[in-house]
Amino acid sequence: MKKVLIGIIVGIISGMFAAGGGLLLVPVYTYILKLDEKDARATSLFCILPMVILTAIIYAHNNFIDWNLGIKCALGGIIGGFLGGKLLNKISNKYLQIIFIIFLIYAGINMITR
Amino acid sequence: MKEIIIGLIAGVIGGLGMGGGTILILLLSIFMGIEQHIAQGANVIFFIPTSIAAICVFLKNKNIKFKIAIPICIWGLVGTGIGAVVSSKLNVNILRKCFGVFLLIIAIYQIYSLYKTYRKEKNRNNTIKYKKGGNI
Numbered sequence: 001m002k003k004v005l006i007g008i009i010v011g012i013i014s015g016m017f018a019a020g021g022g023l024l025l026v027p028v029y030t031y032i033l034k035l036d037e038k039d040a041r042a043t044s045l046f047c048i049l050p051m052v053i054l055t056a057i058i059y060a061h062n063n064f065i066d067w068n069l070g071i072k073c074a075l076g077g078i079i080g081g082f083l084g085g086k087l088l089n090k091i092s093n094k095y096l097q098i099i100f101i102i103f104l105i106y107a108g109i110n111m112i113t114r
Numbered sequence: 115m116k117e118i119i120i121g122l123i124a125g126v127i128g129g130l131g132m133g134g135g136t137i138l139i140l141l142l143s144i145f146m147g148i149e150q151h152i153a154q155g156a157n158v159i160f161f162i163p164t165s166i167a168a169i170c171v172f173l174k175n176k177n178i179k180f181k182i183a184i185p186i187c188i189w190g191l192v193g194t195g196i197g198a199v200v201s202s203k204l205n206v207n208i209l210r211k212c213f214g215v216f217l218l219i220i221a222i223y224q225i226y227s228l229y230k231t232y233r234k235e236k237n238r239n240n241t242i243k244y245k246k247g248g249n250i
Contacts, residue, residue, distance in 0.1 A: 007186040011193020016201040017213050018154035019135035023220050025186075026131070027227070033182055041131055042177030045165050047187045051194040052165070056158040058198035064151040069117055070159025073138060076121025077128070077164045084129015085168075093130075097228055100132050104221035107140045111214030 002032070014051045018059070021048040116146060125164060135161055136217065143210075150210045154201070 006028055014021035022044050029040035059065055120141045128134020135157045142153040172178050201209060 003182070003185040004189045007189025008193040008196075010186070011190035011195075012197040012200075013193075013216070014190070015194035015197025015199075016209075017139075017216060018157050018198075018201075019139050020133070020216060020220065021135075021190075023133045023136065027223070029182070035179060035182070039177045039179055042169075042172035042175075043179045043183045045169055045172065046178045047183050047190055049162070049165050049169065050187055051190050052158055052161045054191055054194045055198045056155075056162070058195070058202060059151070059155045059158060062151075062202040064155040064202070065159065066152050066155060067159070069142075069148070069152070070156045072117035073121035073124070073142075073156050073160040074163050076118040076123075077125035077134070077138070077160045078167065080122040080125020080127075081129040081134070081164045081167065082125075083122075084126040084134075086129075087126065088130055091130075094228070094231070096130065096132065097224060100127075101221050101224045101228070103137075103140075104217050104224065107144065108214045108217035108221060110144065111210050111217065114210065 006032070010047075011051055014048060015055050015058070018052070018055050021051060117142075120145070121160060124160065128164060129168075133220070134164070136220070139213070140217075150206050150213065151201075 006025075010021055010024050010028070013024060022041070025044035025047060026037075026040045029035040029043055030037060035043060056065065120138065123141065124134040124138035126134075127137045138157050138160055139150075139153045142148040142156060143150060148156070169178070204212075
């Protein structure tokens with residue numbers, strides 16, 4: 001039952017914003033289902049991929065996919081992801097998290113008031 | 115070029131495990147003025163190749179717990195169908211505001227999680243100090 005609810009809620013958010021699935025699933029896995037952090041990240045990524053593919057199909061059907069933009073972003077993303085993986089454990093997570101929080105608050109307010 | 119740099123930044127953040135997709139959508143919409151639906155669409159295309167690469171590594175290291183993953187994934191797809199259809203029908207302004215609220219909720223959770231790690235670290239340091247004192 002717990003898994004049904006978690007799945008549906010994460011799915012709705014993921015489909016609605018096409019993002020944030022991992023931000024929700026990783027803490028759910030670590031705190032509620034007691035996975036360690038690495039397994040939680042791996043398992044959440046694995047869960048989200050099919051959801052993202054479904055979102056892509058629905059968005060494409062509604063003409064929300066700009067392939068030129070998406071592919072360019074993905075190109076940068078592949079290089080960035082590789083760099084990020086290398087940097088992991090080399091820079092302090094605490095300061096990074098603080099920057100991330102400040103950015104989220106700024107962006108959140110910006111999105112609401114714009 | 116701008117798009118590639120934005121993708122690169124989001125990729126680094128994602129690789130560090132901190133919500134690369136959220137950052138990608140934000141950068142596209144704040145710095146390039148791209149409409150919310152299209153920015154979200156770009157994130158979907160961004161996510162697929164980057165995550166497949168990471169999943170391959172995780173599969174090799176046996177980090178994926180299938181027993182948990184499969185039921186959540188199946189129910190997740192049901193939710194995704196609902197979410198994506200609702201999102202497609204939503205007015206851009208409302209969708210953007212909803213996304214803003216979602217970001218603030220994530221921010222609050224992140225602050226809580228930061229506070230929790232801080233408390234844990236402090237406790238551990240105190241125990242170490244106490245133990246050292248005990249030995250003397």
